[in-house]
Amino acid sequence: MPTTEADKMTSAESEAASNGSTSQEVILSVPDSRPRGILRRWGLTLLAFSAAAISLPLTSLNSLMQPAPIDPHDYGARAKDVLSKTPLIDGHNDLPHLIRVELYGKMYDGSFNFNDKLLGHTDVQRMRKGQMGGQFWSVFVECPEAHVDIDDPTHLVRDTLEQIDIARRFIHEYPSTFQYCDTPSCARAAFKSGRIASMIGIEGGHQVGNSLGAIRQMYDLGARYITTTHNCDNAFATAASTVAAGGEDKGLTPFGHEYVAEMNRLGMMIDLSHVSHQTMRDILSITQAPVIFSHSGAYEVQKHLRHVPDDVLRSIKKNGGIVMAVFVNRFLNMKNPDQATIHDVVDHIMHIVKIAGWECIGVGSDFSGTPAVPIGLEDVSKYPDLVALLAERGATDEQLRGFAGENLLRVWGNIEKRGKEIQVTTKPNEAATGFANSPFMFRSTREKSKNLKRVPHNFNVNNKGIHAPGN
Ligand SMILES: [Zn+2]
Secondary structure, eight states: OHHHHHHHSOHHHHHHHHTTOOOHHHHHHHHHHHHHHHHHHHHHHHHHHHHHHHHHHHHHHHHHHSOOOOOTTOHHHHHHHHHHHSOEEEEEEOHHHHHHHHHTTOOSSSSOOTTSOOSSSOOHHHHHHTTEEEEEEEEOOOOOSSOOOTTOOOSHHHHHHHHHHHHHHHHHHOTTTEEEOSSHHHHHHHHHTTOEEEEEEEOOGGGGTTOHHHHHHHHHTTEEEEESOBSBOOSSBOBHHHHHTTOOOOOBOHHHHHHHHHHHHHTOEEEOTTBOHHHHHHHHHHOSSOOEEEEEOBTTTSOOTTSBOHHHHHHHHHHTOEEEEOOOHHHHOSSOGGGOBHHHHHHHHHHHHHHHOGGGEEEOOOBTTOSOOOBTOOSGGGHHHHHHHHHHTTOOHHHHHIIIIIHHHHHHHHHHHHHHHHHHHOOOOOOOSOGGGOSSHHHHHHHHHTTSOOOOGGGTBOTTSOBOTTO
């Protein structure tokens, strides 16, 4: 049937078939198909014109809505932009210590409102103004005043636990401002949610009772770094202050080697601020993970023994660690501390960067832990000014991001990762300081036991295994 055949034809075939054909079906099919093709083409053209007509204003509107590119010489604007995208994480703030010594750890009686402007360097308003993204809160307890032997009992572990408690309660008290974190990924997530990631660091090996077991428990309570010494030697290492006072730099002790191994295994950050130069070198020669300086400067810039000498900065570069720049006047300008300025801090940073590279620099103020801070860095609101000055000295935005927080998060992540690797093959370290000479529990138990009959008195059972409370 012609009709059926024509129906099966394509329009080209219909045109070919229509040449000389009189078939109505075929003829009809041709004029019918042409106008449709023309209409479709015109329709598409119209559509394209309409789309262009609509999209042109949209494009220009879009470009209007995009922020104008930042003038690379507008250092303040660049600093603000960088800190809006990258968490600025300070390595060291002693506010929990102030809460202990000034408020006796009491935060609920109305005398302490962290949202109001407080005296001192740190409060919420100024942290927000300073575009802070994270803070390692130091849980610091003073070095013992008198010399204590390695196994002498002290209150330091209890006090440190109380400081961890203060830091955790303080963080918990301001949930819309702070988020407690014990991993780098948590710190990033806190920043994204608009809160200030809050971590815990212990400022002194003297605070752990010379015990690797206590370190493990403090890790479980959330502490993520230990400053290997404060201003006193301990079972692990020699402090810079000992050497500054004329003492011998003995570096790391044999037990300090066990400390380093256990810190590496835990994935806990070893902090070398406050230690002697030999301790820095000894630890860098054996550590299996990167190390940090939570609040230090460059020894070459200011010859304070607490600062990091150039050979150690070179080792830090190889080690993949980080030096976080300190703001303490007497470390920045030993001759005239009152004249220390933000520019001194920049000089330290630029020297560390010159020797160790932009990957190894961060910020660790010591705000609320030192009475005197530099002109231009009066409190936690001033970080953007420091970032702007680094931009002015030639830092790229990527380098600024590293300085602000990316370097620390990378180093911390690598330490965490290394710990997990070590844990696959290594059990918790059971090394302990000389129990053989212990003046308390073990020795006295051993001596007493010489005069005791072997009765199972410990469990209050008689020698037939029957519970007998009176025994
Ligand atoms: Zn310190």
